[in-house]
Amino acid sequence: MSAALLNAAPAQACGIDFGTSNSTAGWSRAGHSALLALEGDKLTLPSVIFFHAEDGHISYGRAALADYLEGHEGRLMRSLKSLLGTAMMDEYTDIGGRAMAFRQVLGQFIGELKGRAECTAGREFSRAVLGRPVFFVDDDAQADQRAQDTLQSIAHAAGLRDIAFQYEPIAAAFDYESQITREELVLVVDIGGGTSDFTLIRVGPERARRAERRDDILASGGVHIGGTDFDRALNLASLMPLLGLGSLLKNGRQMPSAQYFNLATWHTINLAYTKKAWAQIAELHRDAGDRPKVERLQSLVRERAGHWLAMQVEQAKIALSAAPETQIDIGRIASGQHVTLERADLDGAIDALVGKVGQTVTRLLGDAGVTAAGIDTVFFTGGSSGVPLLRERVQALAPQARCVEGDRFGSIGAGLALDAQRKFG
Template sequence: MNDQNAARACGIDFGTSNSTVGWLRPGQDSMLALEDGKITLPSVVFFNYEEDYARFGRAALAEYMEGYEGRLMRSLKSLLGSSLIDSQTEVQGKALSFRYLLKLFIQELKLRAEAGAGRDFEQVVLGRPVYFVDDNPQADKLAEDTLADIARQVGFKEISFQLEPIAAAFDYESNIQKEELVLIVDIGGGTSDFTLIRLSPERRGHDERRGDILATGGVHVGGTDFDRQLSLHGVMPQFGFKTRLRNNAEMPSSQYFNLATWHTINFAYTRKAWMDLQDVHRDAAEPQKLDRLFKLIQERAGHWLAMEVEAAKIALSDQDSHRILLDPIEKGLSCELGRLDFEDSIAGLLDRVRATVGKLLADAGLKADAVDTVFFTGGSSGVPALRAGVRALLPNAHHVEGNLFGSIGSGLAIEAKKRYG
């Protein structure tokens, strides 16, 4: 692509579940195709032990599901700002740092973007949540610094950041016809982020927009948290979660939490975890459920089960119930999940989201009826109970659904053009 009017820089939305890259060029879609003609690359790495290579995205998930021997890793973004970022994990007998795994994925993202654009990128605007870590500015700064350092390692020379909900606002603004006061609701895989911002056709030409941003806020609640709650409340009881030992104590819960949380599933496969389970099996009041847990771990089927739970969560946005078939663990075993049960399981998380929106309005000194539009983006913003909660807070606002996976990347591309030409 030799168009002299194309932007020098790209925008990268490195997401917990999916990642995108945006690049402005005249007369073309701003989103670059990253895999099989699609704009999203699932944030997944699979180390195929049989073929001795790393796969990414949908190809990684496909090889894992086809039964290749290997190691699957997902939700790598969740490591940023956590104590795990300086830890290592074993892959085919080698100790690999989590920083290296993040670098491996972001390098692949850059290479695919450059292949799609037909040119190299040295400048980038990276999206970031309002808070990588809640109530810990030092850990939050460390998370951003870690991501910037990795971006430099993969070849970016000029690096800057924009808050993800503000990027989504710029994408929405590119198509509006009049001034609006907009609440951006970005519910991603790992975080929920919000901004109250004044948008208009006239304002979108301005480089300086700080005066238009009335408030920003965020909370570390996202789609992977919804998955975890649905798994723990709806599925893991089949594997012994919340059952009793013979002394009436409750089964230790750590392995269930590991298996229900995308970025800790592999911790359930360690030798220590296996020995701990064997110790409690002797005292289990319902040993047949522990046998299922043993089978799940022996088969290293934790990611398979997590994908089934995620699919159930998505199905429950449109259906009242969804059945997960657990035949790979035990023939004839299944689990019926209901939407109301799912909503009950995430009620505490939704309370935190609503509280964050309420605080945002208070911080901006606004009443609810001042907001003209609510713009939803992010792959987890389709949960009906979440939308109903926001609607109850802002009953008079017009609701708009953006590109759930592309709005942030598109807005980052707009920002990249402004910053770097």
């Protein structure tokens, strides 16, 4: 199909970016934005699902978060993508007193995402290009392939007959390419909720017309570190010590950390609400040298407020990306109390994680045989790409390059829509 026809006719397929924190769907049409509205007029659907206990109703996205925060009884689940490639993917979880497979939960969300895209587009999609991180799982090729196969199986069950995959940073590069007028060597930096992915690629108007782009990609790499890892690190460093993490037991030994890590990690928060976990926390309280702190932990678990606290921490991270200081209201578990956090607290909490991201970029440039001086543009995308420390470290690796910020939540989805048009017509 010629480039002119591609630009004139609506694509037959869509692009789906199933993200750890937010998801999008795109459909290429001449004269229209590729991204489709998924929740009211919003182009993103937070990757959140809430199962109501009272009537079995399921809510998604912002509505799911609102239902949870309003105090409805039920089960909130978030960061579902993080389960792909893990042993938990083949396990079951309790939803309203019945066992539901985690892959069924993912299928519920992806089916809803597809249905909303079809409703906005006014047509059915049976073909799609799905985004995927460069690595679902670090340093384990079999687990990584299993993660993609699982996602493909779930998408098939949701009604997508023909499926192709594209690396998310390459999709972002396609979106950037649609906006430029000259050829460039671009380092795409995609910092999402669960992974940090990078591609070094040659882009330009002439190259955009090619059906096959393999030769334009000099290198791709990634590491399983993203925004939810930054949230967890900030939570463990600044909030969980107020609940007893790092304190001592009466015998002088350090407080066990398992329950704190569960509460600071989105997809394991509910593990802290089991009878076994509650018994362990009661034992910690009995043996604690600083009981008031553990009483806050008990209050958090009793109130099933782990997701609430995680949201508070996430909002603090976002605020500290734009301001030098912010406050967290912890009144729900400690009456009348606030915690003041500074940018330095965030930087200190995530320093080691950002260091690993920087090492990944350095290896990428080495693998490609490219010096920093050869990079024309660093293109930032992904919801967590605005974290100042991370941007500073990456920019320092290519100090002469122009820095461009894409649509943090939409570049990948728009690029996947372009790729769907190329692959399926």
